[in-house]
Amino acid sequence: MPLPKILTHPSSTPPTLITQDTESRLYKSTYLTPSHPSALKYRPPKPWRHPTLDARLRKARTTAEAKILEKCHRQGIPVPAVYGIDITQGWMAIEWIDGVPVRVAINSHLNKEQQQNDDQIQDLLKQIGDAIGNLHKIIIIIIIDLT
Numbered sequence: 001m002p003l004p005k006i007l008t009h010p011s012s013t014p015p016t017l018i019t020q021d022t023e024s025r026l027y028k029s030t031y032l033t034p035s036h037p038s039a040l041k042y043r044p045p046k047p048w049r050h051p052t053l054d055a056r057l058r059k060a061r062t063t064a065e066a067k068i069l070e071k072c073h074r075q076g077i078p079v080p081a082v083y084g085i086d087i088t089q090g091w092m093a094i095e096w097i098d099g100v101p102v103r104v105a106i107n108s109h110l111n112k113e114q115q116q117n118d119d120q121i122q123d124l125l126k127q128i129g130d131a132i133g134n135l136h137k138i139i140i141i142i143i144i145d146l147t
Contacts, residue, residue, distance in 0.1 A: 004042055004091045006084075015040065019101050023061070031083045031093045038083055039097075041065070043090035058090040066092055068140055075138045077131070102128065 007015045007027060013034050015027035024043045031038035043058045045051075062085065072079040080095035100108075102124070109121045135141070 004086070004089050006086070006089075006091060006093065007040060007042075019103070028096060037096035038093045039080065039095070041092045041094065045090070055088075059087045062087050062090055062092055069094070071138065071140070072135070077134050077138070
């Protein structure tokens with residue numbers, strides 16, 4: 001599947017796929033200059049969907065996600081800053097935050113034979129719970145898939 005033009009632009013560093021799910025892919029790249037790291041979330045077209053429906057869904061989901069990030073930012077919830085968005089192409093460039101995806105951290109912990117660093121995983125889960133509580137306070141409901 002071809003990458004969006006923003007990831008092949010000469011000012012961008014070559015993208016690195018970080019994670020993907022059924023709807024989107026998350027890449028690490030740069031935004032505007034090679035020294036400005038960013039995350040680029042891309043919702044590629046789904047060839048099995050009717051093109052009109054697919055375009056409408058990709059546009060709506062990308063727009064909704066950007067609005068939620070902006071609402072969280074206005075309410076003081078620490079979220080990545082939105083740098084740019086193209087709803088017709090289905091991508092959003094956001095601030096890069098170093099670390100591993102939560103799913104990777106939890107699965108890594110669960111796959112260890114000796115459950116070391118239980119305090120670290122408990123702290124991570126507490127941070128997730130606190131973040132979800134803050135989202136609920138501003139009427140944002142999310143569903144987490146840790147599979």
